[in-house]
Amino acid sequence: MDLDFLDNSLPIFDGTVTLGSVLKFILILSFSTFLVKILSLYLRRSLKDKVSKDAGETIIKILYYGILTIVFFSNLRLLGINPSGFLLAGGVAGIVLGFASQNIVGNLVSGFFLMVERPIKIGDQVQISDVSGYVIDIRIISTLIRTYDGLLVRIPNQQVFTTNITNIVEHPVRRFEHTIRIRYSDDANAAIFLIKDLIDKEPFALLNPSPSVFVNDLGDSSVNITVRIWAPVNEWFGIKTRILWDIKQTLEENGIEIPLPQSIVHIQTDSKKIPEELVPIPEKEIESVLNYEERVLA
Amino acid sequence: MYGRYNPPFSVEQEGIAISVENTGEQWIYRRTLGTEDVEKIILGDEKCLIINPVEPLNTPKEITPNLLIEFEKTLLLAGGAKRKIFLTFPIEIGVFIADKGEKDLQLLDVLSLVRQKFTLYGEVSNGVICKHWKSQIYSISPSPNPLQEGIIELTLRNTSSDWASISKVVFSAYGMKLYYAGDVFMRARMDILNRNTAETGFELQHLSGELKSSPLKDFKSRKEAFGVYSLQKLGFVPLKFYMGWGF
Numbered sequence: 001m002d003l004d005f006l007d008n009s010l011p012i013f014d015g016t017v018t019l020g021s022v023l024k025f026i027l028i029l030s031f032s033t034f035l036v037k038i039l040s041l042y043l044r045r046s047l048k049d050k051v052s053k054d055a056g057e058t059i060i061k062i063l064y065y066g067i068l069t070i071v072f073f074s075n076l077r078l079l080g081i082n083p084s085g086f087l088l089a090g091g092v093a094g095i096v097l098g099f100a101s102q103n104i105v106g107n108l109v110s111g112f113f114l115m116v117e118r119p120i121k122i123g124d125q126v127q128i129s130d131v132s133g134y135v136i137d138i139r140i141i142s143t144l145i146r147t148y149d150g151l152l153v154r155i156p157n158q159q160v161f162t163t164n165i166t167n168i169v170e171h172p173v174r175r176f177e178h179t180i181r182i183r184y185s186d187d188a189n190a191a192i193f194l195i196k197d198l199i200d201k202e203p204f205a206l207l208n209p210s211p212s213v214f215v216n217d218l219g220d221s222s223v224n225i226t227v228r229i230w231a232p233v234n235e236w237f238g239i240k241t242r243i244l245w246d247i248k249q250t251l252e253e254n255g256i257e258i259p260l261p262q263s264i265v266h267i268q269t270d271s272k273k274i275p276e277e278l279v280p281i282p283e284k285e286i287e288s289v290l291n292y293e294e295r296v297l298a
Numbered sequence: 299m300y301g302r303y304n305p306p307f308s309v310e311q312e313g314i315a316i317s318v319e320n321t322g323e324q325w326i327y328r329r330t331l332g333t334e335d336v337e338k339i340i341l342g343d344e345k346c347l348i349i350n351p352v353e354p355l356n357t358p359k360e361i362t363p364n365l366l367i368e369f370e371k372t373l374l375l376a377g378g379a380k381r382k383i384f385l386t387f388p389i390e391i392g393v394f395i396a397d398k399g400e401k402d403l404q405l406l407d408v409l410s411l412v413r414q415k416f417t418l419y420g421e422v423s424n425g426v427i428c429k430h431w432k433s434q435i436y437s438i439s440p441s442p443n444p445l446q447e448g449i450i451e452l453t454l455r456n457t458s459s460d461w462a463s464i465s466k467v468v469f470s471a472y473g474m475k476l477y478y479a480g481d482v483f484m485r486a487r488m489d490i491l492n493r494n495t496a497e498t499g500f501e502l503q504h505l506s507g508e509l510k511s512s513p514l515k516d517f518k519s520r521k522e523a524f525g526v527y528s529l530q531k532l533g534f535v536p537l538k539f540y541m542g543w544g545f
Contacts, residue, residue, distance in 0.1 A: 171423050203358055203414035207430055209422065232361055232416060232427050 017080040025078040032071040036064050057122055057137070058115060103158070107141045110161035114138055119165050127166040128155055168233070173206060175230045176240045180247055181222035186256045188215050188223050194250050195227055202243060204235040221262040299391070299445060300478050302400070303347045312411060312445055316393065318347060329393070331409050338406060345395050347406070350523040351448060351482045352392035353471040355429050356408040363471040363527065364539065366419055366428035367450070369435055369464065375490065377459040384436035385467075386447040388412045388429070389482055394524055405526055411446050419468055420543040428468055441481065448482030456490045464490075464545050473500040473537035476523040483520060488545075496545050499538040 040060050047056040073083050115138065120126050124135045126145070133147035143160045145153045168174075182191050192213045199205045199213070209230045216226035227247070231239045248258065299311045305318035305325055315330040318340070325340040327347075355363055367385055375381060393407040417430040434440075439449055456462045467488050477483045485501040 172425055172427050173418050173422055200415075204361075204416060206427075207415060207417040209418060230418070230422075235359075235361065 021078040025075050028075050036067050040064055106158040107156045110157035111140045125168040129163050173230050174233050174236050178227045178244050180225045181258050182256050183259045191256050198250055204231050204239045206230040222259045300350050329407055348394040351389050351476050351478050352526045353474045354388040354390045355471045356390055357410045358414055362427040364428040366430050366468045368432045368466045372465045375456045375462045380455045382453050384439050385433040385450045386442055387450050388431050389448050444481050451485045453487040458492050462490045468539050468541055469498050470539040471527045472535045477520040478523050479520045494544050496541040497538050
């Protein structure tokens with residue numbers, strides 16, 4: 001088989017670039033990509049139990065793109081391109097590209113700063129703008145969020161970086177609050193004792209920071225008791241939903257009830273005084289009212 | 299209750315009922331504690347069950363590897379002093395399935411008879427969640443119920459020149475080594491570095507070492523317990539705990 005055509009110089013390059021060298025460049029790049037992918041897989045498996053998923057993914061991404069960039073630039077000579085020329089060309093190209101692809105570059109730079117500043121990590125529960133859920137991946141251009149109802153939302157990194165981010169799981173503990181309403185006739189101290197006892201029996205209601213239970217408001221139809229409990233950040237939702245019903249049941253078992261909205265109406269019972277509204281209307285006046293329609297029609 | 303059992307068997311103590319029954323081709327593991335029932339199917343022959351105390355950080359759910367023991371009374375230790383005290387710690391009972399040679403262990407079940415409670419050690423923004431336990435301070439080894447409480451022999455060493463006021467100690471489960479026979483035992487140390495910081499850890503020597511010659515009762519017959527944390531394939535994890543938010 002005649003392979004001499006591989007040595008023919010290409011018309012678009014100078015004489016040193018041949019079809020063979022271009023193929024060689026493509027082969028080296030493809031082979032490197034293949035090797036780096038295998039390396040990434042190996043690292044992903046070996047780092048799985050040793051470092052957090054977020055840190056592991058960052059290391060793998062830096063290695064992946066770093067190695068490919070080095071391979072790309074070190075083999076540019078095969079295409080007859082001197083990498084040092086990029087210093088000058090890169091500046092000019094950068095300005096042109098910057099104008100042409102402002103959004104992409106903006107997302108790219110934001111992605112870089114997101115990885116450096118790390119306000120969010122893979123696996124965190126976050127709220128970004130009006131999207132709440134788990135961070136699945138932080139890519140170079142965008143961040144992927146799985147919402148609590150299972151939807152995948154892709155947010156451009158520029159938006160992530162410039163908007164308010166609430167990281168729900170950044171701190172190890174968080175507090176929640178319930179307001180319990182009891183009747184005025186019930187003993188608030190007894191209710192507080194029962195609620196505190198219930199909190200004490202709940203393993204995930206933390207001892208420190210200590211919970212607080214107190215009468216917070218004397219409402220229109222109830223005494224309002226505020227219950228504040230600190231819980232481990234990954235357990236707070238479970239305990240929040242569980243303890244409210246437990247409090248209701250415990251209070252009811254001990255004769256303390258949650259009142260319905262109510263108003264007290266005082267009725268005057270003095271029979272000597274006839275209320276003004278009940279004074280009989282003169283007959284004539286009633287007649288005129290009854291004949292109103294006839295009069296109008298007439 | 300602690301020890302090795304060859305199925306079929308049934309054991310019952312202090313409200314805990316554990317049994318393994320043969321139902322044709324398979325074995326059924328059953329455990330009852332109060333209103334809680336656990337039932338698992340075991341496929342495999344020539345296996346045995348090992349029941350022993352494990353690190354007290356698995357129930358009701360493993361959310362932290364740290365155990366905080368709060369002292370009933372604050373203890374004051376003079377600068378440069380070294381003293382030995384005894385504390386109690388909560389017991390969790392682990393049930394393992396293993397080959398007859400007690401190899402290839404798999405955790406089957408963990409249960410506990412004692413109160414479960416968690417607390418935060420440190421600040422809200424960067425503290426650590428810990429399992430909480432309150433203990434009296436003993437000068438000689440106490441004799442608690444081995445299904446509920448174990449004994450920690452804690453050596454306190456104040457390396458600073460100031461008095462140290464100690465009201466709590468935090469341990470990491472990764473370094474824990476439990477020994478059991480008539481009681482459940484751990485040997486730990488706490489080095490006070492300065493007014494606010496200390497380092498805690500466990501003595502890792504085997505029974506053939508210093509522990510074996512200890513004058514405490516039953517030491518020669520104590521057996522090293524299989525731990526839940528020692529079964530996990532761990533990378534580099536610190537065995538010591540650095541108490542940076544006071545003690």
